[in-house]
Amino acid sequence: MAEKHPLDLHSLTFTGQLSGRCKIPGDKSISHRSVILGSLAEGETRISGFLRSEDCLATLNIMRQLGVNIVEDGDDLVVTGVGLHGLQPPAGHLDCGNAGTAMRLLSGLLAAQRFSSTLVGDESLSGRPMGRVITPLTQMGAQIKSDEHTAPLEFSPSIQMKAIDYHSPIASAQVKSAVLLAGLYADGVTTVTEPNKSRDHTETMLKGFGCNLQVDGLKVSVHGQPHLRGQAIKVPADVSSAAFFMVLGLCHPDADLLLENVNINPTRDGVIKILQAMGGRLSLENPRTEAGEAVADVRIQSSQLRGIDIPEALIPSAIDEFPVLFIAAALANGTTRLTGAEELRHKESDRITVMIKGLQLLGVDCKELPDGAEITGGPLHSGMVDGHGDHRCAMSFLLAGALRPEVDTVVRGCHNIDTSFPEFFTLVEQLGMRHQQPVPVVTIDGPSGVGKGTTSALLAARLGWHLLDSGAIYRSLALKVMNDDLDPANEAQLAEAAKALRLSFQADGQHARILLDGQQVNDQLRSEACGDMASQVAPIAAVRQALLQRQKAFQQPPGLVADGRDMGTVVFKSAPLKVFLTANAEERAKRRHKQLKEKGVDVKIRDLLRDIEARDHRDSTRKVAPLVPAMDAHVIDTSDLSIEEVLAQIMNLVGQHVKV
Ligand SMILES: Nc1ncnc2c1ncn2[C@@H]1O[C@H](COP(=O)(O)OP(=O)(O)OP(=O)(O)O)[C@@H](O)[C@H]1O
Numbered sequence: 001m002a003e004k005h006p007l008d009l010h011s012l013t014f015t016g017q018l019s020g021r022c023k024i025p026g027d028k029s030i031s032h033r034s035v036i037l038g039s040l041a042e043g044e045t046r047i048s049g050f051l052r053s054e055d056c057l058a059t060l061n062i063m064r065q066l067g068v069n070i071v072e073d074g075d076d077l078v079v080t081g082v083g084l085h086g087l088q089p090p091a092g093h094l095d096c097g098n099a100g101t102a103m104r105l106l107s108g109l110l111a112a113q114r115f116s117s118t119l120v121g122d123e124s125l126s127g128r129p130m131g132r133v134i135t136p137l138t139q140m141g142a143q144i145k146s147d148e149h150t151a152p153l154e155f156s157p158s159i160q161m162k163a164i165d166y167h168s169p170i171a172s173a174q175v176k177s178a179v180l181l182a183g184l185y186a187d188g189v190t191t192v193t194e195p196n197k198s199r200d201h202t203e204t205m206l207k208g209f210g211c212n213l214q215v216d217g218l219k220v221s222v223h224g225q226p227h228l229r230g231q232a233i234k235v236p237a238d239v240s241s242a243a244f245f246m247v248l249g250l251c252h253p254d255a256d257l258l259l260e261n262v263n264i265n266p267t268r269d270g271v272i273k274i275l276q277a278m279g280g281r282l283s284l285e286n287p288r289t290e291a292g293e294a295v296a297d298v299r300i301q302s303s304q305l306r307g308i309d310i311p312e313a314l315i316p317s318a319i320d321e322f323p324v325l326f327i328a329a330a331l332a333n334g335t336t337r338l339t340g341a342e343e344l345r346h347k348e349s350d351r352i353t354v355m356i357k358g359l360q361l362l363g364v365d366c367k368e369l370p371d372g373a374e375i376t377g378g379p380l381h382s383g384m385v386d387g388h389g390d391h392r393c394a395m396s397f398l399l400a401g402a403l404r405p406e407v408d409t410v411v412r413g414c415h416n417i418d419t420s421f422p423e424f425f426t427l428v429e430q431l432g433m434r435h436q437q438p439v440p441v442v443t444i445d446g447p448s449g450v451g452k453g454t455t456s457a458l459l460a461a462r463l464g465w466h467l468l469d470s471g472a473i474y475r476s477l478a479l480k481v482m483n484d485d486l487d488p489a490n491e492a493q494l495a496e497a498a499k500a501l502r503l504s505f506q507a508d509g510q511h512a513r514i515l516l517d518g519q520q521v522n523d524q525l526r527s528e529a530c531g532d533m534a535s536q537v538a539p540i541a542a543v544r545q546a547l548l549q550r551q552k553a554f555q556q557p558p559g560l561v562a563d564g565r566d567m568g569t570v571v572f573k574s575a576p577l578k579v580f581l582t583a584n585a586e587e588r589a590k591r592r593h594k595q596l597k598e599k600g601v602d603v604k605i606r607d608l609l610r611d612i613e614a615r616d617h618r619d620s621t622r623k624v625a626p627l628v629p630a631m632d633a634h635v636i637d638t639s640d641l642s643i644e645e646v647l648a649q650i651m652n653l654v655g656q657h658v659k660v
């Protein structure tokens with residue numbers, strides 16, 4: 001069940017202008033329900049706009065396994081209903097994949113069947129709480145076996161469901177729907193009362209299918225044993241998917257977008273109300289009703305958002321949209337505060353922790369609260385963030401990375417985007433953004449003599465990746481300065497020399513032959529004088545800028561190990577793994593002494609220590625790209641570690657963070 005995903009790094013690039021119409025795919029909640037109710041109806045149900053996401057396809061496959069004939073007709077799905085009592089025992093386990101909606105709604109249905117069945121899910125779904133549906137269904141007479149109220153869920157054959165009057169402790173459409181679906185099989189009236197109104201698609205659709213159902217404020221009552229009649233269902237665009245483009249358009253500096261045919265059901269429109277309260281220029285055009293659902297075209301124009309206290313009453317109607325609302329808050333003026341949303345911790349991931357950790361990595365001033373978050377807007381930095389396999393967190397971070405030209409963000413853990421939004425990348429590309437799957441980089445930074453070069457070369461060889469020895473580039477410029485008698489104080493001259501540097505690296509077995517002006521210079525580059533001169537020219541901003549592209553060009557498939565001082569902080573800010581090696585200066589001087597002695601160079605440790613300390617000071621106190629660990633770097637003190645031990649620690653990190 002626990003799947004290992006290969007490296008899945010994605011990024012989106014900024015595009016100068018966003019305009020035009022966007023066709024957002026069908027609503028996920030309505031798609032699930034249309035297939036389930038169509039299966040239980042008598043006659044044919046034709047569904048147009050069905051969302052072909054992994055989650056909804058899991059529900060569709062399960063209904064097929066339960067004996068329902070569902071066929072494609074062009075873009076439509078045609079479901080031949082088997083009636084309330086016509087489902088057949090499945091041959092094997094029923095796999096919900098990542099879909100919480102499938103598992104909870106189908107629990108209500110399977111609890112009431114006269115055959116046994118088992119619902120299973122992926123690793124994430126198997127960790128999510130199912131007690132919330134098991135409790136009321138058990139009160140209705142269901143027998144459900146589970147380990148600590150999590151999937152797999154094993155349903156024993158039902159004898160007769162009992163109608164109940166259930167007061168749900170949480171506002172959850174999945175709980176409400178599970179009880180109502182089980183209630184279809186009970187004699188009498190089953191009632192669910194919620195503390196707040198959750199999305200009401202099940203009620204609306206059950207009525208549409210001909211069920212006798214009453215809604216009285218927070219109370220929904222369904223009469224058991226109905227005859228459901230097949231329907232034509234037109235699924236509107238999903239407001240939860242549209243929400244990503246709302247935040248994208250509002251936070252982008254030059255956007256004017258029209259999102260077509262969006263579901264604006266009042267139990268789902270919290271995101272619209274929250275963004276409007278934040279000052280977003282978001283308007284509803286041509287509001288209308290289609291198949292019992294309120295829809296409109298939503299116009300989005302660039303806006304300067306402001307932080308607000310999010311009203312708790314809006315939480316249930318925006319519950320799936322908080323990941324992207326956190327991005328809006330990070331770009332707003334002032335502070336946004338969310339409380340009363342503990343439920344976010346029980347989604348596909350703990351969305352409070354995942355989003356706040358990611359935003360902190362991008363330099364946002366924010367903190368977790370037990371039941372929400374506090375986020376103060378400001379500029380976003382570049383970096384690599386982890387969507388933790390949660391589709392909505394991953395898409396939110398991807399869009400955050402496409403909002404400003406200077407921000408370079410890579411997102412890992414995007415593998416579940418297809419569960420809700422398979423057209424996501426196509427749609428963003430239609431808007432002009434570029435979707436990339438960046439080549440992975442491991443950065444190894446640290447002070448002089450710490451072992452970066454040795455470790456990087458061994459790591460690159462072990463992984464079969466390319467190697468960038470960025471120090472050799474600075475040393476080459478230094479050699480040029482010394483050979484051509486350039487003035488190390490003349491910044492313009494040095495920048496020109498850096499731009500024009502005729503330098504190439506040629507593979508030579510495990511090593512590289514370094515050619516400067518056509519001459520191999522490997523040995524000359526390693527002299528202490530060259531290292532010293534390199535650290536004198538390296539602080540010049542124009543020099544660093546001139547050498548930047550040359551370093552970035554090393555990022556080639558299948559991957560790169562980059563050794564230097566600012567690999568993780570400047571050159572490869574979005575690298576999935578950043579390592580910073582340290583060791584005390586005495587130990588580094590000893591290592592260098594041994595190295596030079598082996599080469600027949602006679603120097604005093606005391607002199608080496610003095611040089612190392614001077615270089616450390618220059619490198620770490622310079623204004624541009626100083627030698628400091630990146631905020632997300634893993635710091636390894638190598639003072640008491642052998643080279644093999646250092647390498648083993650890094651390989652372990654590679655296994656965790658890069659998964660090659
Ligand atoms: N963990 C270690 N234990 C003992 N010796 C080590 C260790 N790591 C590296 N060395 C030795 O220390 C010397 C310096 O290492 P290396 O050249 O890799 O450092 P560096 O960080 O790349 O230095 P520079 O920045 O000056 O290029 C080498 O002789 C290397 O074999």
Ligand SMILES: Nc1ccn([C@@H]2O[C@H](COP(=O)(O)O)[C@@H](O)[C@H]2O)c(=O)n1
Binds near residue numbers: 448
């Ligand atoms: N990314 C880098 C790499 C090096 N430097 C400067 O060059 C000097 C020599 O580097 P070595 O790693 O080969 O010893 C180093 O002291 C730095 O001043 C740099 O600035 N950025």
